[in-house]
Amino acid sequence: MNGRKQFEPDELAQLAQRVCERAAGNEQIEVCVSTGRSTTVRAYNGEVESLRSGVTAAIGVRVVEDGRQGFASAGSLDPDVVSDTLAAARRNVAFGEPDPHQRLAEPDGVEPPGLDLSDPAILSVPDADKIAAAIDLERRCLDADPRISGVRVAAWSDGWSQSALASSTGICVQASAGCCSIGAQPLASDGDETQIGYAGDAARRPDQLDVDRVVTESTALATGQLGATKPPSERLPVVLAPSVAAAFIAVVTSVLAADSVLKGRSPFADRVGSQIADERLSLFDDPTDPATLGATNFDGEGLAARRNALITSGVLGGFLHNAYTARRSDTFSTGSAVRGTRSVPGVGTHAPVVNTGDIANEKLNASIGNGVLVRGVSGLHSGVNPTSGDFSVGAWGHRISGGELAEPFREATIASTLQRMLLGICGIGATAEPLAGGMSMPPLVVADVALSGV
Template sequence: MTRTPEEISLALLDAARKAGADAADALVVDGSSVSVEVRNGALEHAERSEGTDLGLRVLLGKRQAIVSSSDSRPETLTAMAERAVAMAREAPEDPYAGLADPQDVARDWDLDALEMFDPTPEPSAEILMQDALKAEAAALAVEGVSQVSDAAAGFGTHRVHLSATNGFSGGYARTSRSVSCVAISGHGTGMERDYDGDARTFQADLRSPAEVGRTAGERAVERVGARKPATGTFPVLFDERISSSLIGHLLAASNGAAIARGASWLKDCLGEQVLPENLSLIEDPHRPRISGTRPFDAEGLPTRKRAIVENGVLTGWTLDLSSARKLDMAPTGNAARGVSGPPAPSNWNLSLTQGDKSREELLRDMGTGLLVTSMIGATINPNTGDYSRGASGFWVENGEITHPVNECTIAGNLRDMLRRIIPANDARTYLSRVVPSILIEGMTLAGN
C-alpha cells in the first residue's frame, strides 16, 4: 500500500528514535512532472518523471548527520536511521545545531488562502505539445525570425511534508505550469537570440503560448545588428526582466550565513541606509498563487511578512536557526533545505517599492546610456561589493533607443549602486520577485 509523505516522515522519526537519536526531523517530497519540447513543427523531446525523495536528519547532542534515499520501504527507513545515528556519533560537535523549540513551531495555517495548488486536471502531453507548437509558430511568424531553437511547455506537482521530534508536522502541495520559447534572428555570424516564458501556479493565469512565442520572436529581431557600445561612464537602465538580479545581490549580502562568516559587504550596515529613503524591500511568503509562497519554513517555523529594507534602511538579516544562534538573534523563518542537506537561510517572495515613472520616461530622463536586457557571467566580490558583469541590450541617445549592443561590461560597486537606484513602475506583480526596471546613473561601461 502506498503511504503518504506524512506517513513516511513519521515512520522515519520512529525509526530514528529506535536507533538512538536524541532528536530528528524528516523531510519527504514526492511529485511528478511532464515536459514537452518541439522543433520544426514536430515533437523533439518528451519526458515524464515521478518519484519520492526522503531525507532524515538526526541529532546526538550537538552532533548531527543527514541521510537521504528515494526508497520508502520499511527496511530502508530502518537502515537510514541506523546509518544516520552511526554517522552522527562520528561527526564533530556543532554548537549551533538543533531543532526549533516546541513553543516556536508553526501551529495553524490556511492553505486554501495561499492557493498553492491548482485543482484543475493535469494537462495531457498532447495539450502541452500543442502549447509548445503554438509558441513556436507564433515566433516563426515574426518577420526576421530565422528559426526557433526551443519551444517547450511543462507541468509539475509536488507534495512536501516535514515532521520533527519537537512536535512539528506539516505539509503542503504545489503545482506549476509553464511555457517558453527561444527565437533566433539573422544568419551565420549575425545570428541573435532572445526568449520569453511564463510560469504560474494556476493554469488559468498562464499567458497564451502565442503571446510568449510572438514576444520571443520580436525580441530576437530587435537584436539584429548589435555592436559594441562606447567605453565610458554612462547611466544604465536595467530592464525589468533582469533588474531583480541587483536585488538578489543585496539579498545574498544580507543572508545570515554570509553575515555569520563575515563574508558580506553589508556586515556592518545593519540599521544603515542601503537603498534610497523612499524605497522598501518587503518579503511576503503568504501571497496567493505565487511560487515562493509557503506557510512554514524547512525547520517548521512560521513564515511571516517582514521588511528587509524599510524606507531605505536595512532592518535585519535573513536567518535560519543555525545562523540566528551564531549571531545571537531570533530566526526569521527563512530556512530552506533539500532532502540531502541541512537547512540554510533563503528568501521567499520579495517586492521592491515601485516608482512613479514608466520605463519610457526613465529612458527619456537618462539621455545617453545603456538599456540592459540580458547579462552573462558575474564577478562579484562578496566582501567589498565590487560588481562587474557582461551585458547586452540597446544604446540610448537623447532618450531614444537607437540600436542594439552586445559584448560589453558594466561595472560599479553594489554599495554605491543600490543607494542611488531609481525604479520604474513596470514590475510584473505576479512574479515571486516584484522588481521594476531600475536606472543607475554613472556606471562604468567597457565596450569599444
C-alpha cells in the same frame, strides 16, 4: 509501500512522525519526505522533439546529538530504505563537529499564513495538450516576425509534489503544490547574423500562463539585438529591465542571508540600521503572497512563513535567519530556512519584492537622457565578489539617446559594487512588471555605472 507509491499528504506526515518517534537518549531527529511527478515536452519543426516524464520519492534525515549533526538521504520511501537512512544519519553524527548552537528548530508560536496552494489543475492536463502547447508556442514565435528564422527551444514543463516535515521537537507540517511552465528561445536572422532571445512563464494553473507575453518578449529580444555592436567604454546611468533588476536583487538578498554574514561573505555584515541604499528602495521577502510561486506556509524547518522587511527606505533592517544562524546571532529565526528534501537547511528568500516608484515605466529612459537600457546579463553570480561587493558581468541591450531607445549593443560588461549600485538608485518604475513564477519587479535606474566595450 515503496518509492513509487502515490502517498497522500497525511501519510507522508505520519511516516515522518514515525521515524521521529525513534529518537533515543539525547537525540533530536528531523525527517523530510516528499513525492513528485513531472513532465517536460520540447517541440521542434512542428513535431515532438522529446517527451520526458517521471515520478520521484525522497527522504532526508537529520540527527543532532550533543551539538553534532548527522545527515543522510535516499531516493525511496521503502520501509527498509527509510530505516537504513536513519541508521546512516546516526552514524554520520560521529563525523560532525561539535557546535553548541546546533539544535533543531522548535515551534516559535508564529501562525502560518494559511495559504491554499494545492490546486491540482495540472494533474488533469493530458499529454496531448502539453504537446500541443509546446508546438503552438514554436509556431507563434515563428509567425511573430519574418526575421525569426527558427526556434531553438519551445518547451512545456509541469510538476506536482507532496511533502511533509516532522521533528522530535514537536514540529509536523505538510504541503502539496504544483506548477507548470513554458519557455521559448527564438532565433532572429538578418543576412549572416543570428541573435537569440528568451522568455518564459510559470504558474500554478495552465490557464494562468501568459503565452502572449512569452512570444512577444522572446521574439523582441532576438530581433532587437540584430545589428548590435560593442559600445564605447564610459560611465553612465543605466536602466535595468525588470528581469535584470530581479537578478541583481537576488544577489543582494543572498548576501543579506545570515549564513553569508556569519561566513564573512557579505559587505553588509555590520550595517544593520545604516543607510545602504537610496531612500527610494524598500526590499521585502514575502512568502505570504499567494500570487507568487515562492509562496509557502512553512519554511524548510517547518516554522511559519512570514513577511520580512530587509531594507526599508534604504535602511538595512536585518538579516534572514534559520534556526541555526539565529542561535549563533542571539536572535530569532525569520522563517527563512530553505532546503530540498535531500539537503540540510540553508538560508534564503522565498519571494523577494521591491516597492514601486513614482516614474512611469515608459518615462524612465527620458528621465536619464543618455545612458543604456540593460536587457540581459550573463555571469552574474560568478561575476560578483560576495565579500567586497564588486561585480563585473556581461551585458546587452540598447543605447538611450536623448531619452529615446537607440541602437542595440552587445559584448559589453557593466561593473560597479553592490553598495554603490544600491546607493546609486535614482529611479524606480511605477509599475512592477510580471516575471516568470508570479514574481513582479519594477525596472530600476542606477547612476554612474561603468560600461566597457571597445
